[in-house]
Amino acid sequence: xxxxxxxxxxxxxxxxxxxxxxxxxxxxxxxxxxxxxxxxxxxxxxxxxxxxxxxxxxxxxxxxxxxxxxxxxxxxxxxxxxxxxxxxxxxxxxxxxxxxxxxxxxxxxxxxxxxxxxxxxxxxxxxxxxx
Amino acid sequence: xxxxxxxxxxxxxxxxxxxxxxxxxxxxxxxxxxxxxxxxxxxxxxxxxxxxxxxxxxxxxxxxxxxxxxxxxxxxxxxxxxxxxxxxxxxxxxxxxxxxxxxxxxxxxxxxxxxxxxxxxxxxxxxxxxx
DNA sequence: CCGCATCCCGCCCGATACTG
DNA sequence: CAGTATCGGGCGGGATGCGG
Numbered sequence: 001x002x003x004x005x006x007x008x009x010x011x012x013x014x015x016x017x018x019x020x021x022x023x024x025x026x027x028x029x030x031x032x033x034x035x036x037x038x039x040x041x042x043x044x045x046x047x048x049x050x051x052x053x054x055x056x057x058x059x060x061x062x063x064x065x066x067x068x069x070x071x072x073x074x075x076x077x078x079x080x081x082x083x084x085x086x087x088x089x090x091x092x093x094x095x096x097x098x099x100x101x102x103x104x105x106x107x108x109x110x111x112x113x114x115x116x117x118x119x120x121x122x123x124x125x126x127x128x129x130x131x
Numbered sequence: 132x133x134x135x136x137x138x139x140x141x142x143x144x145x146x147x148x149x150x151x152x153x154x155x156x157x158x159x160x161x162x163x164x165x166x167x168x169x170x171x172x173x174x175x176x177x178x179x180x181x182x183x184x185x186x187x188x189x190x191x192x193x194x195x196x197x198x199x200x201x202x203x204x205x206x207x208x209x210x211x212x213x214x215x216x217x218x219x220x221x222x223x224x225x226x227x228x229x230x231x232x233x234x235x236x237x238x239x240x241x242x243x244x245x246x247x248x249x250x251x252x253x254x255x256x257x258x259x260x261x262x
Numbered sequence: 263c264c265g266c267a268t269c270c271c272g273c274c275c276g277a278t279a280c281t282g
Numbered sequence: 283c284a285g286t287a288t289c290g291g292g293c294g295g296g297a298t299g300c301g302g
Binding site: 021022024026028034069070071072096099100101105106107111112115117118122123 | 149150151152153154155157159164165168200201202203204224227228230231232234235236237238239240241242243245246248249250253254
Binding site: 160161162188190191194215 | 274275276277278282
């Protein structure tokens with residue numbers, strides 16, 4: 001087990017840093033946002049998350065879930081049955097976050113093409129300057 | 132100069148990945164969001180950014196500015212004077228992003244204490260289980 | 263089905279020194 | 283003032299294997 005959790009350096013060391021980053025770092029991991037989105041529609045099981053989030057490893061899913069649970073964004077329910085059944089549900093505070101994320105994803109989808117084009121244009125410019 | 136820019140692995144390699152992450156990764160760097168917020172009130176000079184963003188190094192400020200410019204989020208203006216004067220301004224698309232970020236920062240500030248408490252509670256629980 | 267432990271690589275980013 | 287070049291550490295995260 002890694003001794004440090006995802007991105008807690010800033011929050012733990014620089015106490016008087018911008019509170020925005022302090023909290024955003026908790027969600028800045030590669031998979032956190034995807035998990036929150038995937039769990040937004042209701043309780044989901046571990047395997048469901050694993051299948052719905054493309055490319056995530058079992059290890060990273062576990063770590064991400066633990067961190068989100070630790071921050072009070074996910075509620076974990078274990079059913080004492082065989083085979084084991086565990087499901088995860090967004091807490092009210094996480095549902096609020098999901099609303100904010102919708103604003104971001106909307107922006108992302110609206111400007112996806114524009115940004116991509118800007119990158120291409122910038123790169124060919126740089127290439128022209130060099131050549 | 133590093134050959135690769137901030138967080139372009141996902142976008143460049145896994146093309147058919149979630150468009151949300153593809154774009155969010157462009158803003159997921161440690162300093163990108165801070166720069167966007169710091170530049171939101173109007174054109175700012177390099178040194179102004181350097182002073183207003185606590186803890187940022189000259190190198191990282193430069194890299195972050197270049198990447199944001201590359202993605203069409205910042206407009207860079209160079210004035211041919213001595214001493215050199217350069218300022219940076221959010222593009223319309225970045226101003227939209229800033230609006231979305233306000234939603235996020237609002238959430239962060241509202242739930243800062245709650246999240247911190249949740250962490251502490253979770254950690255002392257884990258500690259009790261171990262001891 | 264759900265999860266933890268270990269190994270290891272690659273990139274982010276900080277420190278430092280140098281330029282027009 | 284506004285950058286650029288180089289070096290190196292540290293951590294995120296992927297691959298793999300084991301346990302309840």
